[in-house]
Amino acid sequence: MLLVLVVILHLLSQSVLAQRTRKPYFCSEAEECYSFLTICRDPEYEARAYEPSVWVGSRVLPTEGRYRAVSRLRDYFNKKNRPGIQIERTAPLITTYMDINGELKATNVYLVLPRRFFTNPPYPRDIMLFLRRMPPMTIFVKSFGGWITSLRQKSQDMFEDLLRKRDVFLQDRFYTAEYNGPLTLFNRHNEIWYLSLGPPRCQARNRQPR
Incomplete structure (x- = not known):
């Protein structure tokens, strides 16, 4: 009886893990979501x-705009990190929006790191980037x-x-969470x-x- 209970609990835990790690249907352009x-x-x-997760983020500067911040994130994934490794594409791209003096403004953008980097994430080489652990x-x-x-x-x-x-x-x-690249129509x-x-x-x- 105990063995049966252990097997059932194991199967349930595997089912929950599968639900959490399986990519949703709308996340087809990234290797990990x-x-x-x-x-x-x-x-x-x-x-x-x-x-819990680990993200790389960039502030959106008023003098540059959101897309320059996004470009910094892409560069980080494309070897502009320490130790200079290529990181597989993830989704979604997250942007924080706040109402500042009556105007809606983007303040930060983020990309989640692949799970294999949660313990030891590559450090950004760009001083405008930062790592953030999310609970x-x-x-x-x-x-x-x-x-x-x-x-x-x-x-x-x-x-x-x-x-x-x-x-x-x-x-x-x-x-906002974006799951597609700019060329997807x-x-x-x-x-x-x-x-x-x-x-x-x-x-x-x-x-x-x-």
Whole structure:
């Protein structure tokens, strides 16, 4: 009986690991993606659980703009690191947005490192780059296709949805997640993220009898 229980627990743990490490269908352009487990879904958004991770980031300078910061990240993956190794492509590209004096501005961009570098990440050679260890996180996610436009309206709509559903979340910023390169014209996948600060309420709603 004990042996059967051990086998069942092992299979369950392997199933959870597989769910976390399997690439989602919309992450087809990267060799490794920031893996997640979906906690629950709401008509307007979903809640995901993310494991601890390590990211390389760059600040977005007002004098340069977001795409120069993204270029620094690409250079880091393309051997501009110590010890000068090529790093496989990952997704998504994350951008932090904040309302600064009434204007929506990108402040930081990030790319997740492959899992094999979580323990000992390559150090950036560019002084504008930095490494950041992220703890386990619960994130509210709203997906959309096409190009990242009308961000203020999209983020405001999600912000109001979260307030209406009485979810608790970090309100002074949001994030965009991009899974496609600039040359991909069709079937693009993007997301808006808000960081959860409490148990997702859709979890309780999904347990209610229909």
